[in-house]
Amino acid sequence: MVESAPLPETFSDLLGLEQFGVAGEFLAGLLAAGLVGTFVLLNTAVAGPWAKRKITASFTDRISVNRVGPWGLGTIIVDSVRLLSKELIIPEDADRPAYDLAPLVLAGSALLGFAVIPMGNGIQVADPEVGLAYVFAVASIASLGLLMAGYSSSNKYSFLGGLRAVAQNLAYEIPLVLTGASVVIFAGTLQMSEIVAAQQETLLQLGPVAIPTWFGILNPFAFALFVVANLAEVGRNPFDIPEAPTEIVAGYQTEYSSVYFVLFYLGEFIHIFLGGALIATLFLGGPAGPILPGIVWFTIKIWAVFLFTQWARSALPRVRIDQLIEIGWKGLLVLSFANLILTAVIVGVVGV
Amino acid sequence: MSLEKPVPDAPDEVGVTEDGLDYDALEELVSEHVIDRESHVNAEALVIRPDAVQDTLSALKEEAGFDHCSAVTAQEYEDRYESIYHLKKFDDPTQQLSVVVPANKDEPVSESAESVYRTADWHEREAYDLVGIEYDDHPDLRRILLPETWQGHPMGKDYNQNQPQVVPLREHVNPLAEDHSAGEDSDTMFVNIGPHHPATHGVLHVKTVLDGEQIADIDPDIGYLHRNEEQMCEQSTYRHQIMPYPDRWDYTPGGILNEWAYARAAESMADIEVPEYAQVLRTMSAELTRIAAHMLALGTFGLDVYGDFNAIFMYAVRDREAVQNILEDLTGQRLMFNYFRLGGVSWDVPEPREEFFEKIREFLDGLPEYIEEYHNLITENEIFQLRCIDTGILPPEVAKNYGATGPVLRGSGVDYDLRRDDPYGYYDELDWNVVTEDGCDNYSRVLVRMREVEESAKIIRQCVDLLEDWPEDDREIQANVPRTLRPEADKEVYEAVEGAKGELGIYMRSDGTDKPARFKIRSPCFSNLQTLPEMSEGEYIPDMVASLGSLDIVLGEVDR
Missing domain, CATH: 3.30.460.80 (NADH:ubiquinone oxidoreductase Nqo5 subunit)
Structure with missing residues (x-):
């Protein structure tokens, strides 16, 4: 593992931007953010919807897109043109500023989270000491976006969807953060690069195969909790209650069309990938892996999580809203507290 | 036995x-x-x-x-x-x-x-x-199939067909309109579920009053697909013109089962004896249709409980495809079969017979594996059980009082199946069981359908064996029925068969011509749908959606 500085510093070294002072720093930051943003959007906006179609089709015994271009790859372009050229219909009674801002808040909040994720090969926009807290903080702004969308659309289904979204996120944010905190106890830091670094040692050597000290292996219980809570956080089966199409049409996004809908759709994808990035960073050693460069491993890991969410979506029924709240507050919360305390005790006694 | x-x-x-x-x-x-x-x-x-x-x-x-x-x-x-x-x-x-x-x-x-x-x-x-x-003394005598503003009663004698009907949106219920029927300061919210909604399986409109997420009051509003099939049948001749219509009531496809309802009523009225060989063909094709219809019911129930993009629907449709192919070989059609004729069926099994029987047997042999897969994927799933057990409760007495029939009634533990209790066709010669479940909930109704598929498979297997060994010079598929059928005047008959959704009854009155003077359809879905408020009030929206799915209604048959 190459110890590397965050991306903006690399840029400013390469291009000699240091001489421009604050302006140079700003430019370097912008370049870094642009690069990471492009990478994230390539995965979520370009490859994501196409891959989702292909993956779901495989799970459900269908063929899926195969007409435009090889493996239907041209569909990506067709889809973009189709979605962007649709009429933007805004309900008469919509609460305008909130209605317009909601898609931006949703997509933006998730994108911001990627700023502190170390993607390997030194690709990381910033590495603040409170990295993990920052990710959780910006990711939960999404709840606000969902509530704004649900409330401002002036539609009863949207309203129900917004309320459901907030109730669900409240119930699952806390177990998510608590489980994340148990990782922090292991690693002893909130800084993302340090959390990754703490997972690089070898736990067991089985012949040529070295099993690393990934927290997913050290504490599978926390890993499972986090994965479940994350499913609820991103709103996928069995927890896709906020938009449950057969119950409340499309929930908070019922009244959104055209570009606004694209932003919602994109926001969801970015959220799923951010969840994948968090799982990879906290439990799967971040960009670590043999032979291939870090960024490739990191991409493989987030796509694996994406695959898992699609699998859950194809095979699991959705729970009812009251059952979901019950699972969240009575089940996951208790378990995540137990996990936190146990981890603290074990770490305290063994003194890792 | x-x-x-x-x-x-x-x-x-x-x-x-x-x-x-x-x-x-x-x-x-x-x-x-x-x-x-x-x-x-x-x-x-x-x-x-x-x-x-x-x-x-x-x-x-x-x-x-x-x-x-x-x-x-x-x-x-x-x-x-x-x-x-x-x-x-x-x-x-x-x-x-x-x-x-x-x-x-x-x-x-x-x-x-x-x-x-x-x-x-x-x-x-x-x-x-x-x-x-x-x-x-009727509690709520409103129009049910036609819009509230309709003028006249279309099946009355002095109804003017040419009278223009003005049905303005502002007078008819506008699904988007604000509704204050619950009062301004009440805690409830009125929401129109349907007529365009992913869960309503067609154009059903459920007027719902919500108390939070719970249902305080619901009122199913039907008639969006009303075509007055009864009148269409009254304008058609007994012999050939009516038979295609039953296919269009239940297009899931329960078509052949529905054709049997008309065939039974008309044959009973005109006293037509159906040859035994044709009865076996009828029984086999009807049960194939039942499997196809129950598979679709299972798949759409999967949509309701799992959400879209789930595997259940596609798996069910995949396995249903095998049945559809067999039915296509037999009848030449995939949806609107028009296979029955008065006094028999339209054709014998396709040549080469061996190949056709082999195809059916292959499907029947594979079926237990499919069913096992469904049980693994659906009924044994804990989340599915959490969702379906003890929701949408329909006690047997209530179900009977509402005239519920078919899998809905049998899911409430009532042992009632016209194939056995009021035998027709070849059913009483065969060895099979009537399936009941005592749970009275959504889960039981789904389970009844899955087990009925197995029973239908048993019936089909016996029919195939019978057809295979049938002596070649005795394969009579059609009784001798006059080209134009004119039953004597003022005969009235009401006969029912066990359709895919329950008891499908036909009432006919003759007036001496070659067309019925009155043709009335008793749709099982119509009666079953009436139980929805009983099952859903006080439960959550998702339970109502699941109950609606477990009723397995097809709006073409509700509205006719």
Whole structure:
């Protein structure tokens, strides 16, 4: 593992931007953010919807897109043109500023989270000491976006969807953060690069195969909790209650069309990938892996999580809203507290 | 033999004798209200006074055991209106009785039967809507199939077909309109679920009052797919023109099962004997259709409980495809089969016969594996059980009172299946079982359908064996039926078969021409859908959606 500085510093070294002072720093930051943003959007906006179609089709015994271009790859372009050229219909009674801002808040909040994720090969926009807290903080702004969308659309289904979204996120944010905190106890830091670094040692050597000290292996219980809570956080089966199409049409996004809908759709994808990035960073050693460069491993890991969410979506029924709240507050919360305390005790006694 | 129905504890019912019903005793029971007696093909009919409907029916229900009001037929004669209550017993549906209630030509009013049979609520609303009879003491006599602003009653004699009907959106219910029926300061919210909604399986409109996420009150609003199929059948000839219509009521596809309802009624009216070989073909094709219909029901229930993009729907459709291919080979059609003819079927199995039978056997051999997969994926899933067990409760007594039939009734533990209890076709010669589940919930109804698929497979296998060994010179697929069928005038018949969704009944009255004077369809979905408020009120929206899915309605049959 190459110890590397965050991306903006690399840029400013390469291009000699240091001489421009604050302006140079700003430019370097912008370049870094642009690069990471492009990478994230390539995965979520370009490859994501196409891959989702292909993956779901495989799970459900269908063929899926195969007409435009090889493996239907041209569909990506067709889809973009189709979605962007649709009429933007805004309900008469919509609460305008909130209605317009909601898609931006949703997509933006998730994108911001990627700023502190170390993607390997030194690709990381910033590495603040409170990295993990920052990710959780910006990711939960999404709840606000969902509530704004649900409330401002002036539609009863949207309203129900917004309320459901907030109730669900409240119930699952806390177990998510608590489980994340148990990782922090292991690693002893909130800084993302340090959390990754703490997972690089070898736990067991089985012949040529070295099993690393990934927290997913050290504490599978926390890993499972986090994965479940994350499913609820991103709103996928069995927890896709906020938009449950057969119950409340499309929930908070019922009244959104055209570009606004694209932003919602994109926001969801970015959220799923951010969840994948968090799982990879906290439990799967971040960009670590043999032979291939870090960024490739990191991409493989987030796509694996994406695959898992699609699998859950194809095979699991959705729970009812009251059952979901019950699972969240009575089940996951208790378990995540137990996990936190146990981890603290074990770490305290063994003194890792 | 497995087909025998468990004998109920000998009920002390008036009119039950060793050899069928004693109609004189029944007439005696309600003699003070009876003004006349008629003879219908399927049963005797008592003509009673229009102001004594409740007394008569409750006496017949309480003392003579007629606990099933199968249908209410309304019709207009030259000199009077008439409502016919077709009564049956859930214990033995061969014991039938029709109660005829005449009403004054100028002011057609008769007493409502709603307080005796809950199911009469919708049936009488339909009679009011289409024929124009008014029912005294009915709790909610509104139009049901046609818009509220419709002028006239289309099945009445003086209805003007050419009269323009103005149905303005502002007068009809606008699904987007704000509704303040719950009051400004109440805690409830009114929401229109449908007519365009992912969960309603067609154009059903459920007016829902929500208290938070819970359902305070719901009112299914039907009729968006109404085509007045009854009138279309009345304008068609018995011999050939009516048979394609039943396919269009249940397009899931329950088509062949529905064709049998018409075939049975018409054959009973014209006294046509169907050759045995044709009966076996009918039985086999009908059960194939039942498998296809139940597979689709399972798949769409998966959509309701799992959400879109789930594997269940596609798996069910994939396996249903095998049945569709077999039916296509047999009938030449995939959806609108039009396979039955009066007195038989349209063709024998396709040549080479061996290949066709092999294809069916291959499907039947694979079926247990599919079913196992469904059980793994669906019924054994803990989340599925969490969602479906103890939701959408329909107690047996309530189900009977609403006239629910088919898998819905059997899911409430009532052992009632016309294939066995009122035998037709070749069913009573074969070895199979009637499936019941005692859970009364969404889970039981789904389980009943899955197990019925296995029973249908048993029936098909026996039919294939029979067809294979049938002597070649005895393969008669069609009885000798005149080219133009003119049953003698004033014959009335009500016959029902076990369709995919339940008891599908046809009432016909002849007038000596080659077209029926009155054609009435008793749709199982229509009666089953009535139970939705009973099941859903007080539960959550997702439970209501699941209950709706477990009822397995097809709007083409509800609205006709």
